[in-house]
Amino acid sequence: MFVLTLALIFCSFGCLSSFVINHAHFIHNNRIINFETVGGIADNSSLDVCWANAYLLNQTFASLQSGDTLLIPPDRTFWLMGGIYARGLVNVTIQIDGILKFSDNQTVWPRDPQTQQVHECFYFEQINYVKFTSSLPGGKKGIIDGSGAKWWGLVEYLLIGENRPRLLSIYNSTNLLVENILLKNSPYWTFLANDIANLEIRYMDVDARVRPDVQYHDHNELQAFNTDGFDVAGKNVWIHDCNIWNDDDCIAVKEQSSSSFQSSCSENMLFERINASGVGLTIGSIGPSASHTCVRNITFRDCTMYNTFKGIYLKSRPGLPGHTGEITNVTYENILINNASQWSIWIGPQQAGYKEACSLLWPFVPKTPCPVPIGITWNTIVLRNITLNGPQLSPGVILGNSSNPMLNILFDNVYVNKPGLLPWGTKYYACEGVEGIAEGNTQPPPPCFKRKSI
Template sequence: MFSKLFFALISLALTLLSSASAGIIDFEEAGGVAGDNSLKTCWQNGALINSTLASLQPGDTFVFPNKTFHVMGGLRSDGLTDVTISFDGTLVFSNDIDSWPKNENGDVFPSLIFNSPKNVIFTSSGKGTLDGQGGKWWGLPGIGYLRRQENRPRLFEIASGENILVENIFFLNSAYWTFWVHDVKGLEVRFCDIEARRTEKDKHTLIDITAFNTDGYDVTGRDVWIHDCTVWNQDDTIAVKDDSQNMLFERITASGVGLTIGSIGSSTVKNITFRDCHMHNTYKGIYTKFRGEGGVIEDVTYENIIIENPSQWPIWIGPAQQSDSNRLCAAHPCSICWPTVPFAECNAADSQYKNILLKNITVIGGKMSPGVIMGGTSEGMGMENIVFDDVVFQDPSSKPWGDDYYKCEGVISGVAKGKTWPVPPCFDDQTDKN
């Protein structure tokens, strides 16, 4: 297990760099226009941000003062080193879809992307806001997805970063994935919030959930620590992606489509821990998933998790339940319509789960059976050393698995310990029945 000392050293180094700033650049003083949402101002503000980012030198601090600035997307920076960006106010990204910048193939650019930053702090003196105005991009429930599918801008993206700190930022209503940091080496995220809603309901309604692909914290790489954050969205609240190692997620309040590992293809993901998390009125709870064959998910711990009133599966360890097309019930590899819709398929992925521990998990209520545990059935695949220790359901539903409570197959070795109840039918029952 990686050490928190690593992250403490990162934070100290970044703080020292910040305090030794060579210059402070105030966006408004540099010509940024606040309070004007005209298309002309959006383009002008966006162009000024891009030129300012390109001019930053090591030690500089770029400040957005505590005002609201409307900007066009396609903001980009390459190779920032040893700088601080302080979002003290609000950046509202244009919802003019026709004007949004695109490449030659018609694919939209991200709202804000940083390529290869090193030793960079993204912060705020209070709680800065990045507003993606996603509602326009989501469109009418269901119909909007069929029209645009996934050609919508990510809100905040970092590619190939090193020693990055993100803190005190509110990411609001992203059109697509909210926070996408990939190929990173050393990332800490703290005291940040993510929200993507169609309504103000305290649950994920059929209308809300059609804000598809509004992922929360999506990460790949090494040495990641995300803590003391919140997320309410309509897709994976946290998603650990391919080829990731040494990640810790703790003290997170999350509601959406799960504390997720995946979907994973043919890569290896290992040494991932979720702990001390609270999931209120969530859609899914614990969710690990393969989309392809030949992958490995190993050395994973979920510990001290409370899941309240999940509207779908509290625990899912198996294939990705998704469609990657405009046929919503297509199985890629498991249909989101399964098992409710007749003829919908759920196909196990020929990949491996190893050393998966669920410890001190409490699930209160819920509309579905406790879960799905589905491993590959080909030789050398399946699930090994899956341990449920004090995984306790209060008033579980029997729908659709009846007295079995779980769909459970492809498990080579699984053990239930402590006060675990109900016990998955394909596990060895070593619980304290007293």
């Protein structure tokens, strides 16, 4: 049986400093269902085949028994229509050695008949002890390709907004392993694990680019926005040894609350040895709620971000009066950020286009607003051994609400080499509503922080 054993050791700040998952064996009944053998049609992108393969894959998922392996064979591309759904899988392996590629035809994409909301590419719920994997040799990976380019861009956003399918979405599930797969060109968020417990993601790649070989984020590339990498909400999550290139949050920890199934807080998560470039290693956005939203005990460590847009990004959003939430015990440690084209460090309100958000134009267009929500309580945020090389703008933004200020914010050895001067000049940071301490070789220190001598 596939068992996850979690060993959690907490550091002096309450953050996660060690996270171990030991994998035992699946129960196998030696039944391997080869998708091509049962009727899957390879290497044909016609709409009729997309629909036929999608129907067959849904039927195959519905027939899986404990111990089964569903095999997508190598050297084959199976085109699909969206709306692949499975519920209640237990002790199953999904082995993707070939390519699963989705149609980009928005006109016929399946939708909810009442709301017209598009169906996800893949949607799984209430699954337990499920492994998503590939067994290809030599570091090769199976591929799930969302054919996202026709869903991207400013014109498409004005037409359809965020009514776009996520590539792989998992809800209310436990004991999951996801490994050795390339998730490519998602129309919307790449991977969402929402309300889950005990998840390991390893040796995965995320790639969402307008131009396949581009190595920077310009206005053209940012047309692939909303292509989040790994978005997770729940408890006991370990993501490690992954490569992410996209044009939204590379990793985003989403909130849980007392109304969630698997935990009342998104907690006990470790993200390490990740190469990422996009809109940040992110907490949020986190908004207050009547059931108290919560994120705590989160660690990012030993990560590298080259030519990224944003770097370290923690963001809150507004809520109703009297609603509450918290972001507590978050640590970023041993992070290298090279040549960030926007903010290397942002701790504060979400920048977005909706009302009451911090304007996307702030602070570069005069009189644009950047209100700071009052409903989120921030406590114990640690940045330790962070190196920023050549940020194109001033190093960052740390904005709390003066009526509910951020507490116990620590910059320990946060070193900026050749900081940009726009827009904050020699202050280097926008900094207010924060009780912070700068120690070690933190240069330059945020101006509102107290300096702790070595």
